[in-house]
Every structure is written in structure tokens, then in C-alpha cells.
Amino acid sequence: MAEREGDEEPRWLDEQEKAAWTGLISLVLLLPGKLESPLRERHGITLFEYLVLSHLSETPGRQLRMGELAFLASGSLSRLSNVVKRCEQRGWVVRSPDPADGRYTLARLTDSGFDIVRGAAPTHLRAVRSLVLDSLNATDQKALARIAEKMHIVPDDFT
Numbered sequence: 001m002a003e004r005e006g007d008e009e010p011r012w013l014d015e016q017e018k019a020a021w022t023g024l025i026s027l028v029l030l031l032p033g034k035l036e037s038p039l040r041e042r043h044g045i046t047l048f049e050y051l052v053l054s055h056l057s058e059t060p061g062r063q064l065r066m067g068e069l070a071f072l073a074s075g076s077l078s079r080l081s082n083v084v085k086r087c088e089q090r091g092w093v094v095r096s097p098d099p100a101d102g103r104y105t106l107a108r109l110t111d112s113g114f115d116i117v118r119g120a121a122p123t124h125l126r127a128v129r130s131l132v133l134d135s136l137n138a139t140d141q142k143a144l145a146r147i148a149e150k151m152h153i154v155p156d157d158f159t
Contacts, residue, residue, distance in 0.1 A: 035127050043120040048075060050124055052083055053092060053117040056109035063108035065098060092116055 013021060036047035045053075051073040056062050064072070070080040084107050087093040092113030098104035109117070136144065 031131065034131055035124070038123050038127050039120055042123050043116065045116065045120060046083075048073065048079070049083055049087065050117065050120055051075075052080065052087065052107075053109060053113055054121070054124075056093070056107060057114055057117045061108070062114065063106045065104045066095075066107055067104070069107055087113065 032047055039045050039047055039050050043050075052069060052075075055069060055072045056064060066080060066084070067077060069084075070077045073080065075083075084093050084095060088095060090112075092110055094108050094110060095105050096108065098106050133141065
């Protein structure tokens with residue numbers, strides 16, 4: 001019979017583990033807001049909207065299946081659906097059935113949406129550089145990428 005979570009004494013964090021954990025959770029909780037703030041102020045878009053538009057802008061034909069787009073933007077399908085609906089209402093994205101397989105839906109970036117992401121990209125890049133990359137040397141950047149890959153957390157829709 002499997003033990004219940006509460007049946008065993010937890011392994012308490014040592015000082016190094018606590019420092020790693022508190023540093024990580026601070027980044028996880030604070031960084032998205034710091035990256036989003038200039039996008040909202042200057043372009044009226046959220047960080048997630050920017051990520052969605054940006055991923056679409058980088059693909060051939062500026063279109064992706066919704067599931068693939070959700071995965072790339074690190075969001076759930078339901079969150080993506082809500083954001084794409086708002087982007088459709090603004091004329092930035094259109095959805096259509098995938099002609100290769102009608103069970104899937106494609107999201108396609110419009111010219112207007114491309115203009116939004118192209119205008120917002122410098123703002124986002126400045127924030128990424130100042131908040132993250134500029135304070136790290138090449139070794140730190142490689143370590144961060146390696147750690148992120150090891151810890152890759154996939155939205156529940158994809159597990």
C-alpha cells in the first residue's frame with residue numbers, strides 16, 4: 001500500500017536548497033510582471049499575448065495549430081483560446097480549420113497582428129536584456145538554459 005503524503009516526515013531544505021528555491025520562486029512570481037509592464041504601458045498587450053503573436057510571426061505562413069501554439073507559448077489550450085479570441089476581435093489573428101486535418105484549428109497572424117508584434121518586439125527585448133540577460137555572462141546563460149531544460153514544465157493539457 002502506497003504511503004500517503006502526510007505519513008512521512010518531509011525532507012527539510014538545507015541552506016543551499018533554500019537559497020535555490022527562494023531565488024527561483026522569486027523569479028517565477030516577479031519576472032512575468034516586470035516583463036509585462038512595459039508591453040502593457042507602451043503597446044496595450046499582455047506578455048502572453050506578445051508570446052502568442054511572436055511565435056506566430058516566426059512561422060512559415062505565420063500560422064500554427066492551436067495546440068502547438070499553446071505549447072510554444074507555455075500556456076494551456078483554454079488560456080490560448082481566450083487570448084486568441086481577444087486577438088481575433090482586435091483583428092490580429094484569424095482562426096480556421098486546418099485543411100490537412102479538420103479536427104485541428106489553425107491560428108494565423110494577420111498583417112495588423114504582425115505590425116503589433118513588430119512594434120512591441122524592441123520593448124520586449126529591452127526588458128529581457130535588462131532584467132535577465134545583461135546580468136549574466138555566457139556561462140550563466142548556458143547554465144540557465146540547461147536548468148530550464150531540466151525543469152521543463154509542460155501545461156497540464158500536454159502531460
